[in-house]
Structure formats: structure tokens, C-alpha cells
Amino acid sequence: MAFWSSMVLIVLAMLSTVLTTPSTAEERRRSDLEFHKWYVHIVNNLSQGKLLTAHCKSKDDDLGIHQIPVGDEQNWSFRQNFFETTLFWCSLAKDNVHADFDVFWDDDNFHYRCSFKDCIWVAKDDGIYLKNLPEGFDEYRHGWKQ
DSSP: OHHHHHHHHHHHHHHHHHHHSOOSHHHHHHHHHTTOEEEEEEEEOOSTTOOEEEEEEESSOEEEEEEEOTTOEEEEEEEOOTTSOOOEEEEEEETTEEEEEEEEOSOHHHHHHTTTTEEEEEEETTEEEEEETTTTEEEEEEOOBO
């Protein structure tokens, strides 16, 4: 009887492993990212020593208002929630203009641009750019509004 109980446990353990192991490359990549640490950077690349004001938040976290000098950045790290619905957004301001936009969301194309780790947003005189790390250039994403 003990033999059959052991065999049943072994078979159940094997089935559990097979059923929970991701089978495709995409599923494995997604599984690896589930509790992966992400970093968001807000970089001030404005000219003439202009301060950048940043106020970033998520549904659960208000990161506060930060004055970022030229050449400096605000950054934070986090892990996506279980349902992969983590969303962060920011309001950036300089002089008398501002930009309000999402800085992190769950999307494979967006994650690719961040090299699946670092989402780097750069404030420039003509607007806000996202560094496309794998391709090696800054993508214009948002203009300044009055």
C-alpha cells in the first residue's frame, strides 16, 4: 500500500511541474518578469539650468513633488502587481508648461524599449522622450502644453 501511495505522490508531483512550467518562450519570459524589479527614471535634460518639477504616482503610491536640476534625475523601483496592472504616471512642469503622461504600464512593446528593466524618460526643451535602449535612441513621446 505504501508503494502505491508513493507512486501516486510522484505522479502528482510530475504533473504539477509539467502543468506549471511555461511551455513557450513568451510564457517563460512572462514568468521571469512576474516578480522582476523595474526602474523608472525621470531625467532633466533641459537647457539653461531650468528646474524640472516632477510629481509621479500610482494608484497606491504618491512619490511626492520633486525639483530636479539639469543633469539630475528622480528614480524609483518597484515590482509589478500579481495581475500585471501596475501603472505609474507623472506630471512634469517647466516654466509655464507641463506634460501629463503614463511612465509605466504593462505592454510588451513598451517593456522592450525599457530593455525589460529601465524605463528612462528624458525632459528636453521640445518635449518628453523615452529612451529606446535596445535601438539606442530617444523617442519623442509628448509635447509640452500650456
